[in-house]
Amino acid sequence: MARAWSLHSRPEGMPKHTDFAMIDVAPAALGDGEVRIANRWLSVDPYMRGRMNDVKSYVPPFALGEPMQGGAVGEVIESRADAVPVGTWVQHMGGWRDEAVMPAAQVQRLPDLGVDPQAFLGQLGMPGMTAYFGLLAVAEAKAGDTVFVSAAAGAVGSTVVQIAKAKDMTVIGSAGGADKCDWVRSLGADAVIDYKAGEPLVKALAAAAPKGIDVYFDNVGGDHLDAALAHARPNARFAICGMIDVYNSGEPTKLRYLARLIGNRVRMQGFIVSDHMARAAEFYDDMGAMLKAGTLKREETVHDGLEAMPDAFLGLFTGGNKGKMLVRL
Structure with a gap:
């Protein structure tokens, strides 16, 4: 049975x-x-x-x-x-x-x-599509952008890192612990923040991106989102994929830097991967080419x-x- x-x-x-x-x-x-x-x-x-x-x-x-x-x-x-x-x-x-x-x-x-x-079920499935369309369609990331990715060692975040590098972007990832941070670096990230190291995320991101960020790919919410707001450049774009920090908590998210949305004209957009399923063939064509080029690791x-x-x-x-x-x- x-x-x-x-x-x-x-x-x-x-x-x-x-x-x-x-x-x-x-x-x-x-x-x-x-x-x-x-x-x-x-x-x-x-x-x-x-x-x-x-x-x-x-x-x-x-x-x-x-x-x-x-x-x-x-x-x-x-x-x-x-x-x-x-x-x-x-x-x-x-x-x-x-x-x-x-x-x-x-x-x-x-x-x-x-x-x-x-x-x-991962890089070439729903998580991979989430990474691909969230970065390129929702955040409209382009060559030359500086991209901050939270949960960069996860299924979605690690794929965002690799797609962004393949498209000639500067990438800053956040992950928890030395082993995961080393792996994110091996994927090509230009800088990696260990959020478990004790340094405030706002300070760590300032050091990693002294000129600010153009794109934030959010898997976490909470302090990561707040740090991204603190260092958002004018006309930055935030793709809000998930907020795992608050899934199991009834505590409200405190965003000290939320008002920076206004003056810096930051666009923040939540999205669901099913919004983009009609473009699945495009995803498989592009990711297939990256596979053949040896660009993708999983x-x-x-x-x-x-x-x-x-x-x-x-x-x-x-x-x-x-x-x-x-x-x-």
């Missing part, structure tokens, strides 16, 4: 293991146009924390007691859809489980880019077994990942 993780209770603050429950999923016969997928790789992502709250958002909250959803890559093992035969490797949103049954229209074949299949933090899903998810909020956090089945 297939198994899946469900939300047992809605977390208050940081989620706990007791907020999750493994459930059995009754076997389902395939209908016309449906496929059965044996999941091989599962993704956990910070945005999932928001879906655990019973609030209105851009995606519905997880239903208590029902299988959760998330990115997954797997192999079709049964099909009633001619366009997606048995043996096809696909990506889809039927994650947090070992087997998924869904309409073939809701799965995507993995593009032939010569990479491991799990790459399509790192994965892998947990094994479906039982490890909560541990992998919780690790996102404690600095437990370098690159993309994945679960291998």
Whole structure:
């Protein structure tokens, strides 16, 4: 019998293991146009924390007691859809489980880019698209810009660093701890701030970008966002991807430098990657060219077994990942 993780209770603050429950999923016969997928790789992502709250958002909250959803890559093992035969490797949103049954229209074949299949859950999937379109379409970053990236050792941030360098930008990354900072430097970042080193971020960013920044790619919020505001150049553009600092806290974000938005005419824009899915072919063409040129590197933090899903998810909020956090089945 297939198994899946469900939300047992809605977390208050940081989620706990007791907020999750493994459930059995009754076997389902395939209908016309449906496929059965044996999941091989599962993704956990910070945005999932928001879906655990019973609030209105851009995606519905997880239903208590029902299988959760998330990115997954797997192999079709049964099909009633001619366009997606048995043996096809696909990506889809039927994650947090070992087997998924869904309409073939809701799965995507993995593009032939010569990479491991799990790459399509990270650098060549939703996180990579978030980095690509957030940097180039939302922030309108261009050659010569100075770009500040928070959570630069994460799945999204590390890809932002590499795309920005490939497009001839100066990049300043922020990461926690010497090991992660060294890795971000190896990706080409011109300067790296260790936010765990104790120096105030405003002061550290002043030293790294004495002439200020043109672009801020925000994965964190909080003090990182405030430091970016403090050093924003005129007409700077901020792409607000996520604010992991506040996902588990009810405390309001205090921004001492918010008023600098006015005089420096800073544009701050939140975005969702699904806004740009119609341009996926553009993303794969450009990222494929970077792959062939040897420009892109990727790192994965892998947990094994479906039982490890909560541990992998919780690790996102404690600095437990370098690159993309994945679960291998």
